[in-house]
Amino acid sequence: MRGAGFRPRPSLPILPRVLIPFRKMHGLGNDFVVVDGRHGALPLSPARIAAIADRHRGIGCDQFITLEPAAAGADVFMRIHNPDGSEAGACGNATRCVASLLMAETGRDAVTVRTVSGELPGERLPGGRIRVDMGHPRFGWEDVPLAEAMDTAHLPLALGPVADPAACSMGNPHATFFVDDLDALDWRALGPQLEQHPLFPDRANIGFAQVVAPDHLRVAIWERGAGPTLACGSGACATLVNAHRRGLAIRRARVELPGGVLELEWRLDGAVLMTGPVATAFLGQIDPDSFPA
Incomplete structure (x- = not known):
């Protein structure tokens, strides 16, 4: 029974969850979760990315792609994470996917994607295929890298x-x-x-x-x-x-x-040029609080 002096406890406000829009894309079945972080940092730690990339308990992808602001000379910075949460230096199919997004966004047929490994120009070809310049291969043992000096054309392996x-x-x-x-x-x-x-x-x-x-x-x-x-x-x-x-x-x-x-x-x-198709599978939203940080 409530006494005469009972005062109901004020209810706490329910804070809205921060949902992160994403796009699921692929190049020849090599699939990616692509999120846009150009307007502010996203709560995405390597552990959380790995959980989202899990094909049974998350969304599932071969690589997790975050778009970030780029300094002059490029249209976007593309950060690449493997499904174990580790960061990768390059991904050709993801570059084509991101280039196609930027072309649709800007109305241009040529864009430049920057990664930790350098700048990758992309262009749209007739028929909708995307070609990207993947840059110059490097052959020094320290560039690969290898554990010791050797001829990279023939590894003793x-x-x-x-x-x-x-x-x-x-x-x-x-x-x-x-x-x-x-x-x-x-x-x-x-x-x-x-x-x-x-x-x-x-x-x-x-x-x-x-x-x-x-x-x-x-x-x-x-x-x-x-x-x-x-x-x-x-x-x-x-x-x-x-x-x-x-x-x-x-x-x-x-x-x-x-x-x-x-x-x-x-x-x-x-330079190595790579040409192929890209596709969007679906759009969705990520609730980051549903995955471990």
């Missing part, structure tokens, strides 16, 4: 049926093994062991490539921090570059990945 990869950096570390029959290779079992090999102090993206013809390569890639994906743009670039270094491919080729085909050209000036 072998595991089971694969051996003698070539390595380069496309803004992130790549090693490419060339095999006779990609379909006969259990590359998913080899990938995690090779990613973590002591030769790669920062880990590495591991490609397994079959040369179908000098202008046609097939490749499956175990992505650093992500595992097997349907496509890896920087990995496709590294595949063409390493194949040409070995005399196995010409400078312009179709690179066939599990999710589809990218058109690659390693120009004589050193």
